[in-house]
Amino acid sequence: MAHIHLEDVSISYPIFNSHSRSLRTAVFSKLGGKIVSHNRTLVVEAIKGLSLHLEDGDRIALLGHNGAGKTTLLRALAGVYPPQSGQIEISGRISSFTDITLGMDMEASGWENIVFRCAFMGLSFAEAKALAPSIAEFSELGEFLDMPVRTYSAGMFVRLAFAISTSIDPDIVIMDEMISAGDAQFVEKARQRIEKILGNASIFVIASHDVAITRQFCTKALWLEKGKQRALGPVAEVTEAYLASRVAGS
Structure with a gap:
């Protein structure tokens, strides 16, 4: 427990x-x-x-x-x-939303950052690569994932970071304010994912x-x-x- x-x-x-x-x-x-x-x-x-x-x-x-x-x-x-x-x-297992962009490289592509950030969260490279397609689908960034994240708008960058950070099922969720995730069209989708994570987590600290x-x-x-x-x-x-x-x- x-x-x-x-x-x-x-x-x-x-x-x-x-x-x-x-x-x-x-x-x-x-x-x-x-x-x-x-x-x-x-x-x-x-x-x-x-x-x-x-x-x-x-x-x-x-x-x-x-x-x-x-x-x-x-x-x-x-x-x-x-x-x-x-x-x-x-x-x-902890999922911390105090800084969802921690471990991301502005010069690397979106795909590379998916692996980097997942590894920073404690996943193996094999686990990160296995999760990459579902993370990409949730982010809705398409071909932009082939580009360096420094070329992203602020909303696109947060969207990718959010998709990665919420890709695992944690036992403990740590959050500094309730996070939003980019543009208005993405907010409802993000809210549903957060509520699902909180519903499955054993402990929540905000x-x-x-x-x-x-x-x-x-x-x-x-x-x-x-x-x-x-x-x-x-x-x-x-x-x-x-x-x-x-x-x-x-």
């Missing part, structure tokens, strides 16, 4: 030789968390002492203002950021500012504030508390 177990996890970013006030402000606005100083080195404490247990059937929304640590947590779950302390144990989406797809919510857990519980209760705090702080 799929599961995600975090025990007292902390993740920080050292920013070397950076002690000016303007840079402190810039770093904080982009990375969030808490900033401390060690020997003229800034350290952004993006996640601090977080424990979280998710089991089969859990659908959890990550709530919090920009810089609260949501994206850092998603990337940690995807294996991009290792924790400085604590432990992360994950069982199950960071979103859209309360309607979190209430539709999630059963739990984790409210993060400066990298720490502020609240964890049923999505309706935590969302209500989070929204109330935003109103009170405005």
Whole structure:
């Protein structure tokens, strides 16, 4: 069975030789968390002492203002950021939509990028080549797949990345906002595929500012504030508390 177990996890970013006030402000606005100083080195404490247990059937929304640590947590779950302390144990195949274009080569063709991206997702080259025809069909890019992706429009590029990223059946889905996929004609097709993936997945984790989406797809919510857990519980209760705090702080 799929599961995600975090025990007292902390993740920080050292920013070397950076002690000016303007840079402190810039770093904080982009990375969030808490900033401390060690020997003229800034350290952004993006996640601090977080424990979280998710089991089969859990659908959890990550709530919090920009810089609260949501994206850092998603990337940690995807294996991009290792924790400085604590432990992360994950069982199950993961599909991460935090950056669906990661691993793609702008100079390579669409066909080549299908193989590259699938390999980046953990598939063998044989598995990638076997999936390539169905990915190509879903992307609807036709002869453009023979061309370098740098020649694609933004919509075509996202369409290819989406077709590749959603070509496997994951146990765990990680998403930073509900993704769209290019032009309007493709959106409905993409929405149906996302709903199918979510329906089959064991665990779903999403960071979103859209309360309607979190209430539709999630059963739990984790409210993060400066990298720490502020609240964890049923999505309706935590969302209500989070929204109330935003109103009170405005």
